[in-house]
Amino acid sequence: QKEVEQNSGPLSVPEGAIASLNCTYSDRVSQSFFWYRQYSGKSPELIMSIYSNGDKEDGRFTAQLNKASQYVSLLIRDSQPSDSATYLCAVSSAAGNKLTFGGGTRVLVKP
Amino acid sequence: KAGVTQTPRYLIKTRGQQVTLSCSPISGHRSVSWYQQTPGQGLQFLFEYFSETQRNKGNFPGRFSGRQFSNSRSEMNVSTLELGDSALYLCASSLAGQGAGEQYFGPGTRLTVT
Numbered sequence: 161q162k163e164v165e166q167n168s169g170p171l172s173v174p175e176g177a178i179a180s181l182n183c184t185y186s187d188r189v190s191q192s193f194f195w196y197r198q199y200s201g202k203s204p205e206l207i208m209s210i211y212s213n214g215d216k217e218d219g220r221f222t223a224q225l226n227k228a229s230q231y232v233s234l235l236i237r238d239s240q241p242s243d244s245a246t247y248l249c250a251v252s253s254a255a256g257n258k259l260t261f262g263g264g265t266r267v268l269v270k271p
Numbered sequence: 272k273a274g275v276t277q278t279p280r281y282l283i284k285t286r287g288q289q290v291t292l293s294c295s296p297i298s299g300h301r302s303v304s305w306y307q308q309t310p311g312q313g314l315q316f317l318f319e320y321f322s323e324t325q326r327n328k329g330n331f332p333g334r335f336s337g338r339q340f341s342n343s344r345s346e347m348n349v350s351t352l353e354l355g356d357s358a359l360y361l362c363a364s365s366l367a368g369q370g371a372g373e374q375y376f377g378p379g380t381r382l383t384v385t
Contacts, residue, residue, distance in 0.1 A: 192372075196376075202378075203359075203361055203376040203377060203378050203379045204361070205376070206373055206374070206375060206376075209373050248314065256302075256321070256326045256327045257302050257304050257319045257321075257326070257327065257363075257365050258304070258316050258319060258329070259304070259306075259314075259316060259363075260316065261313055261314040261315075262313075263313050
């Protein structure tokens with residue numbers, strides 16, 4: 161079993177719709193959770209961090225964390241073609257800055 | 272504020288050679304982490320340096336090593352290159368002392384081993 165799991169996609173959504181991405185993790189001591197966006201040929205770009213159970217909103221992005229279920233999600237509202245990218249879920253335990261990444265979900269936003 | 276910079280951006284090496292990659296973190300960031308990204312294995316953690324000390328290490332062979340200087344700049348070295356070392360090598364910097372903080376990635380070094 162992989163430590164951090166994501167559906168590889170592609171997740172195809174029409175422009176203006178909500179894209180919903182999911183991520184599960186296996187290490188119960190994980191404390192920090194991040195979402196990165198990676199365009200083809202580019203490096204990952206941090207879009208959200210979340211540390212406590214519940215929702216965190218930043219512009220069109222909302223991250224949701226449920227530590228009991230070991231589940232973190234990302235919602236992208238009003239999806240735009242520029243949101244087409246691979247979204248990486250990353251998890252860290254308390255032991256320093258080691259991030260464990262999921263395989264990523266490819267999102268395609270169609271005009 | 273300038274972002275994370277990595278040099279060189281592209282590198283072609285022959286099997287058996289060694290290579291050194293460089294990373295300059297965001298000003299004020301003292302933690303530097305290195306990752307390897309390949310199509311097959313995804314993003315994998317190599318090691319992390321904080322205040323010139325290796326604080327975490329991933330599951331990579333001893334051919335992969337790194338160091339950090341007093342100005343927080345970091346280098347990683349891969350000796351006796353193998354074809355499987357072809358990858359995008361990413362450096363990320365963070366303010367965090369204890370625990371995980373937000374990490375910001377540089378543009379990466381694309382290494383091709385022939």
